[in-house]
Amino acid sequence: MTARPRRLLALGLAGAAALAALTATAPATAATPATAPARANCPQLSKKLPWYGDNRAKLQKMIDERGTCSGSHPSPDHHPGRMRSAQPLSMGPRPVAAFDWDNTVVKNDITDATLAWMLRHDKVLRPKSWRDTSPWLTAAADRALTRACGTGPAGRPLPTSGRAACADEIMEIRGEGKTMSGAAAFAGTWNHRRTVPQYAWVPQLFAGLKPAALTRYAKQARAENLAAPIGAQQTVGTHKMAGYIRYYPQQKDLIRTLKAAGFDVYIVSASSETLAEAWSGGVGLDAAHTLGIRSRLQHGRFTTRLAGCGDVKDGPGEAIPYIDGKRCFINQEIYGIKGAEAWRKQDPAHRIALGGGDATTDVTFVGDATGAHLAINRNKDELMCRGYDDADGRWVVNPMFIDPLPRKSGAYPCATKGYTNTDGSLGPVRRPDGTVVADQRDRIHG
Incomplete structure (x- = not known):
């Protein structure tokens, strides 16, 4: 914690x-x-x-x-x-x-697995502004996320289970550091041996959640991925990805x-x-x-600030x-x-x-x-x-x-x-x- x-x-x-x-x-x-x-x-x-x-x-x-x-x-x-x-x-x-x-x-990635579960169950909360999630997020990424995910009250769940375009933009930025149109999602200056913005961005997407809630989501994703057969795949938006995890x-x-x-x-x-x-x-x-x-x-909830x-x-x-x-x-x-x-x-x-x-x-x-x-x-x-x-x-x-x-x-x-x-x-x-x-x-x- x-x-x-x-x-x-x-x-x-x-x-x-x-x-x-x-x-x-x-x-x-x-x-x-x-x-x-x-x-x-x-x-x-x-x-x-x-x-x-x-x-x-x-x-x-x-x-x-x-x-x-x-x-x-x-x-x-x-x-x-x-x-x-x-x-x-x-x-x-x-x-x-x-x-x-x-x-x-373990085989495969717990961040991908948990984020995928959360997107399929509408558990990521809408930020007040996408630009608030990371100082390196580009204007192109901000526009792509706003267009795909729509607008609405901050702190409410994003409609990612039924809005494939929204889930797609988040998964593409997480995985490739780019928008679905291929534009760079992050830009600026950082020490490339100390951080990578797209890795930091996923915990920043958890802003507004309480630790107990995120732990609960992670455990549900864990149970799902351990139960799935080796080689299983899942679809998030239109992204196909590994749908199983195993402890080695x-x-x-x-x-x-x-x-x-x-x-x-x-x-x-x-x-x-x-x-x-x-x-x-x-x-x-x-x-x-x-x-x-x-x-x-x-106030007991995650912020976008990282240790x-x-x-x-x-x-x-x-x-x-x-x-x-x-x-x-x-x-x-x-x-x-x-x-x-x-x-x-x-x-x-x-x-x-x-x-x-x-x-x-x-x-x-x-x-x-x-x-x-x-x-x-x-x-x-x-x-x-x-x-x-x-x-x-x-x-x-x-x-x-x-x-x-x-x-x-x-x-x-x-x-x-x-x-x-x-x-x-x-x-x-x-x-x-x-x-x-x-x-x-x-x-x-x-």
Whole structure:
């Protein structure tokens, strides 16, 4: 939800931080005689669930080395931000794992699913002015939405179930950033590694709703999409789209194993935080471990103002959990790092052990992980460039677990336009030392 305290990872004890840094930077192959015998009894990933190649073994190795079986791990009930006075100085905070949600933990997209359900049931409220929903919304988009959706009292439900043109304009702007006529729906200046207006726009469409109502809609959409058969489609307006969602069994098992091994596991999503919370319980995670786009409240109802991060204040969505924004929210919400420093890559003691994602929006935080970088292959350039380059030997690339994509034709353009610059232009993907990543062929696919 929008107004709850977060547990912050306070590393106030120098000895604990030093030990954590030492553990985080140890080679992936390290195993001491003292810890090796205990590993047979460590929490284990299920051998009944298929992973590509030796990916299960790679992840299990990381879990063994960073979790309770490492020999230098706090007790399972020792949580980040709860540095108890009775805790031995030799014990550091619990290791952290963080996952994107859509197409990483589940197949398909919960924002699309919930918005589709709401449009089919007239649950989106009419704004006073479409231009009020986003400062980047163009005059062309304003005209298209007004023409398609008509006019009427603000705060009343839009007639999207019976007015296909209205539903179409909203879905096209959400999905493509364009109107149905092809005009740009957003324009202006923003940091393209911190936000994308069409992602921020969906939570802004929820303005006027109470959190409990949006949670109820999300849960109804969840039930509908889980009940639909794999491969089902639905029609919203004239848009045909996926009509089902599934939790990936492998990811549920991975999260279960990580928690059993003493990891603190978080979701960090570019979906509305309220929507993500309606789903994350399905993998055993609570609201305190679910990060997303957080809408600010006024008089108990959502507004178009979104929570900022670091030195970016609350506002129209200039900083959301998107590319570098995911790093910022992890640093701020999990590790308690404030201000501009939250945007910077931290020392190993203040970084996640495992990061998992499927797209460019995840590449920064997944790359920050010190133990393993899990990349679900959806043919997204920067993520796959880094995954296949495997600069630190810790990348774990896996096809989608349901309906994986075939091999991408041609190479990923890593050396020329695989990286999104802050102004939206494309350039070469570079390693931390500045060298350019060569173009990569798609090697791990369905």
